[in-house]
Amino acid sequence: MIKIRYYADDLSEQRHEKIIKLLNEIHNRHRILVEITRVRAWHGPISAFRGSIEYLSEDAWKRDFCRNKDLSRNLGERLPRFSKVEAEKICSLSAQ
Numbered sequence: 001m002i003k004i005r006y007y008a009d010d011l012s013e014q015r016h017e018k019i020i021k022l023l024n025e026i027h028n029r030h031r032i033l034v035e036i037t038r039v040r041a042w043h044g045p046i047s048a049f050r051g052s053i054e055y056l057s058e059d060a061w062k063r064d065f066c067r068n069k070d071l072s073r074n075l076g077e078r079l080p081r082f083s084k085v086e087a088e089k090i091c092s093l094s095a096q
Contacts, residue, residue, distance in 0.1 A: 003033040005064075009042040016043050024050050037064075 006023060010016040023034040027050045034051035046053060056063075 001033065003035065006034075006036050007064075008036050008038045008046075009040055011042075013043045020046060020049060024048070027051060 004023060004026060006019055008016065008019075010019060020036070023036070026032050027034045036046065036049065036051065036053045038046075038053060038055045039057065041055070
């Protein structure tokens with residue numbers, strides 16, 4: 001099963017809102033599960049989102065990137081070599 005997760009919030013509020021809009025569109029058109037993991041809630045509450053929203057600390061980074069061997073293998077790099085900013089860009093490539 002495919003699932004798309006956005007690690008929020010993007011520094012740019014405009015880009016943040018666009019990502020949420022695109023996630024809703026992906027869900028509506030393709031019935032792909034979408035979720036938001038809010039590590040840094042900089043832009044206020046998220047309303048009208050079709051997926052799930054979870055609020056986590058920086059531990060989400062460790063949970064989803066540092067220990068994910070499949071993702072490391074697919075990227076061709078060891079993930080600890082990527083900065084958090086670079087990894088966040090990888091996660092939001094479909095939204096650009």
